[in-house]
Amino acid sequence: xxxxxxxxxxxxxxxxxxxxxxxxxxxxxxxxxxxxxxxxxxxxxxxxxxxxxxxxxxxxxxxxxxxxxxxxxxxxxxxxxxxxxxxxxxxxxxxxxxxxxxxxxxxxxxxxxxxxxxxxxxxxxxxxxxxxxxxxxxxxxxxxxxxxxxxxxxxxxxxxxxxxxxxxxxxxxxxxxxxxxxxxxxxxxxxxxxxxxxxxxxxxxxxxxxxxxxxxxxxxxxxxxxxxxxxxxxxxxxxxxxxxxxxxxxxxxxxxxxxxxxxxxxxxxxxxxxxxxxxxxxxxxxxxxxxxxxxxxxxxxxxxxxxxxxxxxxxxxxxxxxxxxxxxxxxxxxxxxxxxxxxxxxxxxxxxxxxxxxxxxxxxxxxxxxxxxxxxxxxxxxxxxxxxxxxxxxxxxxxxxxxxxxxxxxxxxxxxxxxxxxxxx
Amino acid sequence: xxxxxxxxxxxxxxxxxxxxxxxxxxxxxxxxxxxxxxxxxxxxxxxxxxxxxxxxxxxxxxxxxxxxxxxxxxxxxxxxxxxxxxxxxxxxxxxxxxxxxxxxxxxxxxxxxxxxxxxxxxxxxxxxxxxxxxxxxxxxxxxxxxxxxxxxxxxxxxxxxxxxxxxxxxxxxxxxxxxxxxxxxxxxxxxxxxxxxxxxxxxxxxxxxxxxxxxxxxxxxxxxxxxxxxxxxxxxxxxxxxxxxxxxxxxxxxxxxxxxxxxxxxxxxxxxxxxxxxxxxxxxxxxxxxxxxxx
Numbered sequence: 249x250x251x252x253x254x255x256x257x258x259x260x261x262x263x264x265x266x267x268x269x270x271x272x273x274x275x276x277x278x279x280x281x282x283x284x285x286x287x288x289x290x291x292x293x294x295x296x297x298x299x300x301x302x303x304x305x306x307x308x309x310x311x312x313x314x315x316x317x318x319x320x321x322x323x324x325x326x327x328x329x330x331x332x333x334x335x336x337x338x339x340x341x342x343x344x345x346x347x348x349x350x351x352x353x354x355x356x357x358x359x360x361x362x363x364x365x366x367x368x369x370x371x372x373x374x375x376x377x378x379x380x381x382x383x384x385x386x387x388x389x390x391x392x393x394x395x396x397x398x399x400x401x402x403x404x405x406x407x408x409x410x411x412x413x414x415x416x417x418x419x420x421x422x423x424x425x426x427x428x429x430x431x432x433x434x435x436x437x438x439x440x441x442x443x444x445x446x447x448x449x450x451x452x453x454x455x456x457x458x459x460x461x462x463x464x465x466x467x468x469x470x471x472x473x474x475x476x477x478x479x480x481x482x483x484x485x486x487x488x489x490x491x492x493x494x495x496x497x498x499x500x501x502x503x504x505x506x507x508x509x510x511x512x513x514x515x516x517x518x519x520x521x522x523x524x525x526x527x528x529x530x531x532x533x534x535x536x537x538x539x540x541x542x543x544x545x546x547x548x549x550x551x552x553x554x555x556x557x558x559x560x561x562x563x564x565x566x567x568x569x570x571x572x573x574x575x576x577x578x579x580x581x582x583x584x585x586x587x588x589x590x591x592x593x594x595x596x597x598x599x600x601x602x603x604x605x606x607x608x609x610x611x612x613x614x615x616x617x618x619x620x621x622x623x624x625x626x627x628x629x630x631x632x633x634x635x636x637x638x639x640x641x642x643x644x645x646x647x648x649x650x651x652x653x654x655x656x657x658x659x660x661x662x663x664x665x666x667x668x669x670x671x672x673x
Numbered sequence: 674x675x676x677x678x679x680x681x682x683x684x685x686x687x688x689x690x691x692x693x694x695x696x697x698x699x700x701x702x703x704x705x706x707x708x709x710x711x712x713x714x715x716x717x718x719x720x721x722x723x724x725x726x727x728x729x730x731x732x733x734x735x736x737x738x739x740x741x742x743x744x745x746x747x748x749x750x751x752x753x754x755x756x757x758x759x760x761x762x763x764x765x766x767x768x769x770x771x772x773x774x775x776x777x778x779x780x781x782x783x784x785x786x787x788x789x790x791x792x793x794x795x796x797x798x799x800x801x802x803x804x805x806x807x808x809x810x811x812x813x814x815x816x817x818x819x820x821x822x823x824x825x826x827x828x829x830x831x832x833x834x835x836x837x838x839x840x841x842x843x844x845x846x847x848x849x850x851x852x853x854x855x856x857x858x859x860x861x862x863x864x865x866x867x868x869x870x871x872x873x874x875x876x877x878x879x880x881x882x883x884x885x886x887x888x889x890x891x892x893x894x895x896x897x898x899x900x901x902x903x904x905x906x907x908x909x910x911x912x913x914x915x916x917x918x919x920x921x922x923x924x925x926x927x928x929x930x931x932x933x934x935x936x937x938x939x940x941x942x943x944x945x946x947x948x949x950x951x952x953x954x955x956x957x958x959x960x961x962x963x964x965x966x967x968x
Binding site for chain 2 (some may be wrong): 312314316317318319320323324327343344345346347348351354355358359361362363364369370527530531534548551552555556557558
């Protein structure tokens with residue numbers, strides 16, 4: 249009986265013999281890929297006992313700051329003002345311009361998924377709200393570090409804008425950078441007698457058909473407008489609980505959507521379409537298609553008027569019932585390889601010199617996060633002496649009666665409601 | 674005397690041969706369009722030219738517009754603010770990064786594509802069809818899905834970000850280079866190489882003096898395609914590069930996501946369009962050269 253040599257190749261099965269190793273490789277690759285998704289990492293980051301520890305570790309580090317690159321003034325401030333100050337502390341600061349902050353988060357998540365826990369490409373991110381919450385849920389931020397920053401002494405620890413980021417407790421996982429105030433903007437040439445309340449703005453829009461609109465949710469500015477109107481139609485921010493519940497939503501949201509539904513026919517293009525982003529809204533205003541718009545970043549208005557994008561008669565409306573306020577932060581991914589250097593940059597950005605320079609409308613015009621009452625008289629004077637913008641009122645005027653932001657869970661619920669009730673109208 | 678006469682007649686014969694054209698050749702009565710057809714041809718050419726040129730008009734205008742507000746038809750103030758802002762945003766460095774990246778991608782993907790195309794067109798490989806499908810799969814896969822998964826693998830393997838970007842972009846470029854080189858090899862006669870070897874040329878000499886000059890125009894075309902892959906990529910450079918490589922598309926995308934940067938975005942976009950156009954012009958010129966002609 250012939251014994252079949254298992255090593256001998258059978259001519260008829262050559263093809264199969266060649267395919268099998270390939271299949272095996274593919275199966276192994278698939279196995280390796282599925283193993284990747286298992287959470288093998290438990291990111292923590294280094295430990296520092298005091299600030300001098302941080303300074304020693306930071307010396308010579310290069311910090312990659314990932315930030316939205318759509319604001320020329322902001323880019324120039326980081327490159328020309330913040331980076332040299334960091335260099336004086338022995339830290340090189342390099343800006344990575346991105347079109348969307350989520351890109352930075354995606355990078356961090358991918359690295360963590362791949363088990364790269366100590367040498368991430370993202371050292372520092374300009375964040376707030378949703379992106380912070382997403383990162384915190386994924387345990388992607390380095391935490392408990394802001395207490396070490398010497399310049400945090402001038403930041404109030406009871407300021408709700410700085411202890412919570414859209415309802416997510418900050419808990420030392422991000423350092424404040426500047427404040428922003430939701431603002432309504434109008435053209436004083438075409439709106440000689442501007443309204444003074446949110447309800448007044450909606451009435452004005454109905455009296456001037458086609459001259460007002462707002463960005464479609466879930467655009468950041470568009471959904472902020474939904475919250476403004478939610479407060480307004482329910483009798484102010486005290487009537488809306490910050491924490492989300494289905495009961496609160498069912499009770500309070502119908503008034504909002506009813507109001508927006510009656511408003512819709514008076515909007516730009518009869519509300520048949522909405523600008524998709526706040527940038528598109530700003531373009532409509534710049535082109536004179538609408539007379540009133542809104543922004544969560546009033547800091548950029550001064551420069552936009554100066555460079556001719558917006559008309560010279562652009563003005564910010566001060567609303568009696570107050571508007572939403574929030575703060576921008578610096579977050580450090582837990583897998584950054586330059587955590588100490590990133591802390592040096594965040595601390596430097598909180599210094600009086602940097603905050604004053606950034607608050608100058610000619611530089612960037614961003615509102616400070618420092619507690620002015622805690623500053624020395626000479627430091628305070630630096631802020632008082634800042635040139636006034638002809639377009640944007642000072643922060644204390646703009647933030648009068650400021651409304652707190654709702655917790656982040658409210659945002660998708662309101663956005664969904666808007667999509668089904670208003671957009672599908 | 675006689676010698677000169679023969680050389681003159683020879684020259685004349687050669688000139689005649691060059692002048693002699695076949696009835697179907699370009700410019701002969703058979704291919705000449707007349708009347709309505711001619712008008713239509715000229716008109717359609719003009720329309721297509723306009724179609725390609727029109728987008729550049731506002732781009733060029735915006736590049737030098739310091740102030741341009743609705744409803745003015747033309748910039749109200751011209752200057753170099755856009756250029757200054759583009760440079761301040763890191764446009765210069767990004768341009769150099771883009772150039773180096775695209776050249777490296779072209780330098781790797783072109784010879785690989787040429788080799789693959791030659792092997793495939795000569796039937797040297799088994800399962801040629803399946804391999805062709807494999808080669809083209811990067812073009813058919815949605816890049817976002819592929820890149821995100823691939824990046825985890827690259828990070829696990831500790832591949833440096835810049836090397837990773839080049840690797841993935843080469844994989845994306847190879848289908849294009851292979852495809853264009855396959856067309857070239859389908860028309861290439863291996864007899865040239867064989868003749869040179871028969872006459873005693875070494876295989877290296879044959880490659881350098883016969884083979885490469887003959888396929889040079891096709892190589893240039895496929896190198897251009899690979900260059901454009903590297904030049905225009907946003908997603909792979911961002912995701913795999915992890916901020917180490919800030920190229921022109923990255924700067925343009927982030928700049929364009931804001932309001933009021935129109936002139937700097939226009940300058941950046943123009944600077945992104947011009948190098949491929951120059952390359953294309955160079956290739957169009959080199960195609961007219963006959964690579965086989967003796968000098």
